[in-house]
Amino acid sequence: MNNNPIGIFDSGFGGLTVMSAVHKMFPCENLIYFGDSAHVPYGSKSPETVIRFSKDIAAFLASKKIKMLVIACNTATAHALPTIKKMLKIPVIGVIEPGSKAAIAATIANKIGVIGTQGTIDSNSYKKSINKISKSALVYQQACPLFVPIVEEGWTNTRIALETADIYLKPLINKKIDSLLLGCTHYPLLRKVLEKVIGKNIKIVDSANAVSCEIKRVLNEKNLFSNKKRAAILTFYTSDNPKKFQKLGGVFFGQKIPKPQKITLE
Amino acid sequence: MNNNPIGIFDSGFGGLTVMSAVHKMFPCENLIYFGDSAHVPYGSKSPETVIRFSKDIAAFLASKKIKMLVIACNTATAHALPTIKKMLKIPVIGVIEPGSKAAIAATIANKIGVIGTQGTIDSNSYKKSINKISKSALVYQQACPLFVPIVEEGWTNTRIALETADIYLKPLINKKIDSLLLGCTHYPLLRKVLEKVIGKNIKIVDSANAVSCEIKRVLNEKNLFSNKKRAAILTFYTSDNPKKFQKLGGVFFGQKIPKPQKITLE
Numbered sequence: 001m002n003n004n005p006i007g008i009f010d011s012g013f014g015g016l017t018v019m020s021a022v023h024k025m026f027p028c029e030n031l032i033y034f035g036d037s038a039h040v041p042y043g044s045k046s047p048e049t050v051i052r053f054s055k056d057i058a059a060f061l062a063s064k065k066i067k068m069l070v071i072a073c074n075t076a077t078a079h080a081l082p083t084i085k086k087m088l089k090i091p092v093i094g095v096i097e098p099g100s101k102a103a104i105a106a107t108i109a110n111k112i113g114v115i116g117t118q119g120t121i122d123s124n125s126y127k128k129s130i131n132k133i134s135k136s137a138l139v140y141q142q143a144c145p146l147f148v149p150i151v152e153e154g155w156t157n158t159r160i161a162l163e164t165a166d167i168y169l170k171p172l173i174n175k176k177i178d179s180l181l182l183g184c185t186h187y188p189l190l191r192k193v194l195e196k197v198i199g200k201n202i203k204i205v206d207s208a209n210a211v212s213c214e215i216k217r218v219l220n221e222k223n224l225f226s227n228k229k230r231a232a233i234l235t236f237y238t239s240d241n242p243k244k245f246q247k248l249g250g251v252f253f254g255q256k257i258p259k260p261q262k263i264t265l266e
Numbered sequence: 267m268n269n270n271p272i273g274i275f276d277s278g279f280g281g282l283t284v285m286s287a288v289h290k291m292f293p294c295e296n297l298i299y300f301g302d303s304a305h306v307p308y309g310s311k312s313p314e315t316v317i318r319f320s321k322d323i324a325a326f327l328a329s330k331k332i333k334m335l336v337i338a339c340n341t342a343t344a345h346a347l348p349t350i351k352k353m354l355k356i357p358v359i360g361v362i363e364p365g366s367k368a369a370i371a372a373t374i375a376n377k378i379g380v381i382g383t384q385g386t387i388d389s390n391s392y393k394k395s396i397n398k399i400s401k402s403a404l405v406y407q408q409a410c411p412l413f414v415p416i417v418e419e420g421w422t423n424t425r426i427a428l429e430t431a432d433i434y435l436k437p438l439i440n441k442k443i444d445s446l447l448l449g450c451t452h453y454p455l456l457r458k459v460l461e462k463v464i465g466k467n468i469k470i471v472d473s474a475n476a477v478s479c480e481i482k483r484v485l486n487e488k489n490l491f492s493n494k495k496r497a498a499i500l501t502f503y504t505s506d507n508p509k510k511f512q513k514l515g516g517v518f519f520g521q522k523i524p525k526p527q528k529i530t531l532e
Binding site for chain 1: 304412419424425429
């Protein structure tokens with residue numbers, strides 16, 4: 001069982017930043033990724049629909065004998081995590097709780113900024129999760145609708161990205177936050193620009209790294225670490241165009257990825 | 267029958283720019299708008315799903331005794347227009363053909379630029395429609411994924427909008443187009459910025475105005491013009507949050523709108 005892969009899924013490419021962080025921390029763990037590009041974005045869809053998609057993907061990944069499942073998508077975590085936990089007999093983790101814990105650990109002033117898509121911010125998922133762990137934490141939220149298309153256009157190092165980040169982050173800076181939680185899996189690609197705008201006194205908390213730490217905790221607790229010493233096997237699946245996935249996916253993963261296999265689950 | 271309203275629907279707010287153009291041309295025609303904000307965006311959804319949504323909305327509007335239906339949404343036009351035409355006994359028009367005709371009428375060099383969302387551009391709907399009418403027309407397409415969020419953020423007159431437009435339009439300008447078709451109902455709100463970037467030698471063709479001309483033609487042909495002389499009644503429905511619709515809707519419609527009624531069709 002220990003040498004079985006870890007399954008990771010997202011509505012599209014964003015979860016590949018999580019997979020990249022996981023791969024860096026555990027270079028010998030086999031990983032299987034499913035990007036549901038045919039149904040992206042999940043953010044605007046009803047909880048019932050998101051749960052249905054998530055269950056299909058979880059069942060598919062379970063059939064690949066994964067030892068653990070990571071829901072690397074904010075919306076799917078918000079809507080489907082409890083259902084998938086009940087459905088599978090393996091450990092299942094999402095992105096919201098690990099990110100929230102890390103943001104609380106990072107703040108000294110007890111003022112946390114959360115940025116995400118409109119859907120994530122409107123759902124208050126991170127705010128609720130943070131205040132469930134720490135009632136006294138002040139959470140300031142900001143939706144950043146332009147960030148995803150900026151990342152997907154590959155414009156992360158442009159003046160447009162910088163000016164956009166400046167507008168979005170100013171209200172949070174004014175609130176004197178000292179911890180900024182990236183509540184969207186696309187945002188790690190904007191890290192340099194965000195650092196320029198917020199300066200050195202605000203710590204960036206990246207869900208992707210927080211999830212890796214949570215995986216470490218779970219694998220350790222359940223004694224599920226792989227005993228292999230060779231480089232991991234990375235497998236990719238998508239529900240839409242594999243060529244497009246390979247091209248854009250490499251940007252999110254931070255290195256070239258092999259062509260994924262197309263899988264239709266409906 | 268002549269004093270019955272014209273029905274207009276879109277996946278969200280964008281179609282309100284069409285409604286605004288129609289209202290300006292026919293201030294005495296009663297109009298009913300349905301914005302399917304619960305399901306927005308249609309662009310990423312399967313044709314079957316878009317057809318299902320469109321049929322539900324068409325049936326709802328037909329129950330309001332509309333005399334004509336305008337599908338003010340590119341994706342719904344591309345996927346559902348033939349189905350809805352068969353389904354209803356009243357005239358039904360979409361946005362693609364009127365826009366294509368107007369772009370062909372506007373070009374002298376026979377070089378047309380089309381801008382739209384990624385989904386619209388990937389579908390080649392406008393290119394196919396233009397080349398169906400004029401085989402010799404050269405069509406250059408450009409997806410502009412940042413334009414919709416820029417409009418929805420209200421950033422139409424910012425440097426970000428200008429720089430973004432500059433990047434997107436440069437390849438079309440280099441192709442020496444002389445007619446630029448706005449293939450997305452959000453884009454008329456960017457008209458000033460687009461004009462700055464393309465200069466005076468390229469004509470902007472706005473689908474919203476083209477649709478109004480097509481409505482005029484149809485109402486005239488079928489003898490369906492209203493004989494009322496008083497200001498029209500404008501009615502709005504949405505499938506999601508009415509407050510948000512009213513707030514954002516006013517921006518697209520160009521003037522304040524009354525609070526819409528929320529309707530769930532599923």
